[in-house]
Amino acid sequence: MSATRAADAADDFRGPLDIARAATVVLDGRDTVVGWSPAATELLGFGAHEAVGRPLSAFLSPLPAEGPLPAASDRPAGVEPRGTSGLSVPSARPGPGPPSGGNEIRLARHRNGHELLVATTVCALAGGAGGHGADSPGRVLVAAELGALRQWESRLALLQGLATQSPVGLAIYDTDLRLTWSNTAYEREIGKPLAEYRGMRADELYSGGTFVTPGYPKTLDAVMHHVIDTGEPILDLHFQGIPPSDPGTEHLWSCSYYRLQDANGHVFGVCEDAFDISDRQRAQQRLALLVEVGRRIGTVLDVVTTAEEIAEVTVPEFAAAVRVDVARVTVMSGELPATGSSAAMDLLRVGEHSVDPAAADAAEPLDPGAPGSPADRYPPATYPPGSPQDRSLASGGLVLDDNVLVVPLRVGGSVLGLVTFVRSPRPQVPERPLSPGPADTFDNGEVALADELAARAAVCIDNARRFTRERSASLALQRQLLPHHVPPQSAVEIAYRYLPSDDVTGVGGDWFDVIPLSGTRVGLVVGDVVGHGLQAAATMGRLRTSVRAFAQLDMAPDELLTRLDDLVGQPLDERPGARDGAASDAYDELTTGATCLYAVYDPVSRRCVMARAGHLPPAVVHPDGRVTFPDLPAGPPLGLGGLPFESMEIELPVGSLLALFTDGLVEARDHDIDQGLNALGRVLGDPAASLEELCDRAVSELVPDATTADDTALLLARTRQLDEGQVAEWELPAEATAAGRARELTNRQLDLWGLEELSFATELVVSELVTNAVRYGGGPLRLRLIRDRTLLCEVADTGHTSPHLRHSAEDDExxxxxxxxxxxxxxxxxxxxxxxxxxxxxxxxxxxESG
Structure with missing residues (x-):
């Protein structure tokens, strides 16, 4: 059979035993062939002249009752032995054949010698055998290859399945778009038998429906007309509408359309197949919602913001209204609620969203930007006994009540709060009714989705809670470690500002300090520890304490930074507790890369000595408003070691302004340090402004929103000079008579200052110090008295030996x-x-003494 002929046969729905296409043999009463069709020649290879007059048994024989079928190589394709393919093979029996109308499988012999299985059926001719003699035509035998018959039967079964069992709805519309036929699935969708809606138009069956696939017509009428007119099929077109069998619920179908033509090519209609993909769409929407939740929830480590994100991302995709209530202690301090019964949990309403703006306007507003604590900005959430929320808190599990679904925010064994999803117009709380939403209930899949949403949200809230707790602890530690009050200084006028970093970055390790030193001098220090959190705050505290301790030893700035660098870079095995195998965690993680700037100002000489370890240089504002940044040797950050630190000494006119700051003030995402330094110089270059005004201007100009990614410290010091009448200084020779001369000068000066009551004690002090300097030091000697907030007495010599306080024995002279x-x-x-x-x-x- 040629390929064209095979294709035509494949498209021919007539059966293989149809007399118009099957092999036909006309038999007389003796089963002698008296007629032979061309199809018979094509099937068996014998021409009509070879077959006519021969007995039928020469071409066909009944199958044996026992014994094997022909070898597999000789069997037609698709034919299996008896008992293996489900093929029913009747028992062979002698005789001319089965009764008229019966089908029988027989073994046929082809002209070329091979055998094949064929299906045969016999029908009697009117007035045949018995009416016109044994040689008259009496019966017609129709035969077809068994494989073709089975293939045809399969096609019939397929058509039967499409019509009665397929879940795909099939319908045929004529050229006027009136329905002429539909299968069982379509009938179920319509909810009526075919006879009741045959002849209706498609847009009458699905009024209000529309195609939602972009780029195609929106109506059924337009799509079907396009297919009929162009002959181009349209596949997988999504149609959204309400089926008659399920009023009130929108469904989504995947539809395909193709034109129908008869054998002569005449167009007589269009076929529609539609598969309801509503469940698949809902599953995809749920998956998309989970993805969106993962993308949008937990963007910042803030409990309230995370709760608000939950409400926003689930409306209107999942519910008409959503409320998020979180335990008060979690919102305010980041703590877990108390264990035990959750029914009495103190909740705050921190997130709410609704599809109905009117209902949201009528509800008690949430005001995240209001001043005060979160307890003042968010209302309490209270629920009456027996409400879904109350039952969820009591049981610790989710509660589905009509169109309200309440899911607890659980982490481990603790409940952080509740999420309430609503799809009902029923108000759930009398004082604040939820807005109405679509009248729809939650199915099992949506309940599971809500549980998953709440679980993910709970993890994000717990992360934010942990961060809030750590940040609160870090801020508390930082506040304790930073100066609470800077006492007034004779050397300088002081003002300062400190801004902790934003909630996202966390508490940093910036610090500043003002340290009173001997001789009315003052030490100014500012530093920055790399990193954020408790560790940075703790490291900052250790460094600040160390600087204070070293400064009290009257170390020069470069020597102080060297000692501080040794402390930070101390090997782990040399730190306290390391020898016992119990080195403190606080020392294990000492931060390397900390920076520091230390300056000492003397109001008597107006000299300022400073050194820095990787820190930004200070700004010096002269009395005329001129701003400079001294070229102070940088030095390496603390803990790196290897390079020495260098000091620089400058003289500052009275009224000069010294500004020490950290990089958080001058560096930001939108500008570099140079731009920040220039802006700081412009702000500080106003000699008439007070220090407090300059601090406020600097913060508002450089940190406009009062939050940065790093801590910000600013220390301003306006220099002073002691009046000449407050200082008395003399030079003495390193001789034995120096002590007496020192006592005489001291008494005279104390009389001028009106401090005669201190003369006796001061004489003893001066005499002892000068005597020690003569005996153990070298000359010349210098005696200086300073009248400030206290009386200071100083004796200087050229020696470097240090006196030590000791208890003398009784026999010591x-x-x-x-x-x-x-x-x-x-x-x-x-x-x-x-x-x-x-x-x-x-x-x-x-x-x-007061009078």
């Missing part, structure tokens, strides 16, 4: 002088200079 000095003064100490050392003491003024 000396060693008691410094002990006596320590009893007469408030404080005393030693500071070293390049030229030698200075021993200083500090005495309080006599208290003035």
């Amino acid at each position: 000396g060693g008691r002088g410094l002990f006596i000095v320590a009893q007469l003064v408030q404080r005393w100490g030693t500071r070293y200079t390049p030229a030698g050392k200075t021993i200083w003491t500090e005495q309080a003024f006599p208290q003035v």
Whole structure:
């Protein structure tokens, strides 16, 4: 059979035993062939002249009752042995054949010698055998190859299945778009038997429906006309509408349309196949919602913001209204609610969203930007006994009540709050009714989806809660470690600002300090620890404490930074507790890369000595408003080691402004440090402004929203100079008579200052210090008295040996002088200079008795 002929046969729905296409043999009463069709020649290979007159048994024989079928190589394709393919093979029996109208499988012999199985049927001719003699035509035998018959039967079964069992709805519309036929699935969709809606138009059956696939016509009428007119099929076109069998519920179908033509090519209609993909669409929407939840929830580590994101992302895709209530302690301090019964949990309404703006306007408003604590900005959430929310809190599980679904926000064994999803117009809380939504219930899949949404949201809220708790602890630690109050200083006027970093970045390790030093000097320090959180705050506290301790030893700035660098870079095995195998975690994670700037200002000489370890240089504003940034040697950040630190000394006119700051003030995402330094210089270059005004201007100009990604510290110091009448200084020779001369000068100066009550004690102090300088130091000696908030006495020599306070034995002839000095003064100490050392003491003024 040619390929064209085979294709035609495949498209021919007539059966293989149809007399118009099957092999036909006319038999007489003796089963002798008296007629032979061309199809018979094509099937068996014998021409009519070879077959006519021969018995039928020469071409066909009944199958044996027992024994094998022909070999597989000789069997037609698709034919299996008996008992293996489900093929029913009747028992062979002698005789001319089965009764008229019966079908029988027989073994046929082809002209070329091979055998094949054929299906045969026999029908009698009117007036045949018995009426016109044995040689007259009496019966017609129709035969077809068994494989073709089975293929045809399969096609019939397919058509039957499409008509009665297929889940795909099939319908045929004529050229006027009136329905002429539909299968069982279509009948179920319409909800009526075919006879009741045959002849109706498609747009009458699905009024209000529309195609939602972009780029195609929107109506059924337009799509079908397009297919009929052009002959182009349209596949997988999505149609949205309400089926008659399910009023009130929108469905989505995947539809395909193709034109129908008869054998002569005449167009007589269009076929529609439609498959309801509503469930698939809902599953895709749920998956998309989960993806969107993962993308939009938890963008910042803030409990309230996360709760608001939950409400926004689920309306209107999942519910008509959503409320999120979170435990008060979680919102305010990041703590977990108390364990035990959740029914009495104190909740705050922190998130709410609705598809109905009117209902949202009528509800008690949420005001995240209001001042005060979260408890003041968000209303309490209370629910009456027996409400779905109350039952969910009591049970710890989700509750579905009509069109209200309440899901707890659970983390481990704790409940952080509740999420309420609503699809009903029923108000759930009398004082704040939820807005009405689509009248729809939650099915099992949507309940599972809500549970998954709440689980993901709970993880995000718990992360935000943990961050809130750590940030609160870090801020508390930071506030304790930073100066609470800077006492007034004679050397400088002080103002400062400190801004912690934003909620996203977390608390950093910036710090500043003002340290009173001997000789009315003052130490100014600002520093920055790399990193954020508790570790950075703790490291900042250790560094600040260390700087204060080193500064009290009157170390020069470069020496102080060297000691601080050694502390930060201390090997792990040398840190406290390391030898016992219990090194403190606080020391394990000492941050390397911390920066520091330390400056010492002397109001007597107006000299300022400063050094920095990887920190930005200070800004110096001269009395005329000119701003400079001294070219101070940078030095490496603390903890790196290897390079020495260098100091720079400058003289500052009275009224100069010294500004120390961290990079959080001058560096931001939208500008670099140079731009920030220029802006700071413009702000500070106003000599008439007070320090407090300059601080406020600097913060508003450089940190306009009062939050940065890094901590911000700004320390302003306006220099002063002690009046000449407050300082008395003399040079003495390193001789034995120097002590007496020192006592004489001291008494005279104290009389001028009106401090005669301090003369006796001060004489003893000066005499002892000068005597020690003559004996153990070198000349010339310098004696200086300073009248400030206390009386300061200083004796300087060229020696570098340090006196030590000790208890003398009873038989010692000396060693008691410094002990006596320590009893007469408030404080005393030693500071070293390049030229030698200075021993200083500090005495309080006599208290003035009130009248």
